[in-house]
Amino acid sequence: MIEKILKIGNISVKNGILLAPMEGITDLPFRVMCRKYGSDIVYSEFIASEALIRDVRKSKDKIRISDSEHPVAIQIFGSNPAAMAESARIAEEAGADILDINYGCWVKKVVNNNAGAALLKDPQLMFEITKACVEAVKIPVTVKTRLGWDKNSIIINEVAKMQEQAGAQAITVHCRTRDMGMSGKADWSYIPEIKKGINIPLILNGDIQTPEDSLNALSTEGADAVMIGRSCVGNPFIFKNSHQLIDLGIEPKLPDAKERIIACKEHLSLSIDYRQDTRAILEFRKHYSGYLRGLFNASPIRQKLVALETKEEIFDMLDKYYEFLVLEDRLMPQNNPEIPKVTCRKS
Ligand SMILES: Cc1cc2nc3c(=O)[nH]c(=O)nc-3n(C[C@H](O)[C@H](O)[C@H](O)COP(=O)(O)O)c2cc1C
DSSP states (O other): OOOOEEEETTEEEESOEEEOOOTTTOSHHHHHHHHHTTOSSEEEEEEEHHHHHTTOHHHHHHTOOOGGGOSEEEEEEOSOHHHHHHHHHHHHHTTOSEEEEEEOOOOHHHHTTTOGGGGGGOHHHHHHHHHHHHHHOSSOEEEEEESBSSTTOBOHHHHHHHHHHHTOSOEEEESSOGGGTTOSOOOGGGHHHHHHTOSSOEEEESOOOSHHHHHHHHHSTTOSEEEEOGGGTTOTHHHHHHHHHHHHOOOOOOOOHHHHHHHHHHHHHHHHHHHOSTHHHHHHHHHHHHHHTTOTTHHHHHHHHTTOOSHHHHHHHHHHHHHHHHHHTOOSOOOOOOOOOOOOTTO
16 A cells, blocks of 8 residues: 655645646636545646736636635746746735646647746746745745656756755646647656655656556656546546545445536536626536546437526436436446546637
């Protein structure tokens, strides 16, 4: 049985399974759901430092934190050390437990502004940004990045050391290069070597799709914790299931239709309470396929759900679907672990 302790500042978690930051996905309601279902630390969507400073309404909205989601990391991105330091202070004031810096986003809109993964071409500027943030706040500063810009410039070992020197208290590595985007396979084999050069925690990220993958990833030499992105969309249960397997050594109890539908309704209700307008129902549409994944005859139900506009209609359809599954004796989903197709809106 493995027992790895992840320590970041005062936060200490055993066999940490973390929720990855995902733009358009990891808003407050989803983070609350993931904490409830066993994620040990949750990360916000990335927030542009310049927008945060200018007080853009949407950015302020993204730093709202609920009492029930701690420990929570707010992630920021940008390329100007002073602006990053200022937005780090805003995140700290908003109640973040960790300030995370994005050095891994691959999408053009971010990279063309010399932010996200573009900084892998300028490790010195990366160093200065992290240092400026570390000096600006009392909460721990962590960073999330990739292996390098492309396969000919894998500089993660140097970057990790420099980030530690700059004061970062943990580093998450999405085990792909920038030019891979989200394609190809994440290569975890870099993790042991990265860890040999640093004394701060190393968090492994990329292609964890099942509780068994969580176990394998956490067993990787040098990995102090693991982080899950796409596979938890509509499937926050993966955190609990991973802990069942890793901590208790028991076969994960996969959620049946009842648990999935209850969670889907709870998540939708939280989203409506949080947004307080009709956008909540529109933005929630991306979550149905995850919650219903693998369930019998889910496809036509999902198509109907995405056309509905009120909570009452949606709840009614989900209840009727559940009754149908009971009648058909089809409460368990078929095994279907493939990664949901969610893409970053800034692509
Ligand atoms: C829809 C979407 C949005 C993302 N947004 C962010 C983000 O805001 N910040 C970040 O560091 N990474 C972001 N990522 C990358 C994920 O955090 C993660 O590194 C990547 O998805 C690989 O992990 P996975 O294989 O578990 O999904 C995003 C990925 C997706 C699919």
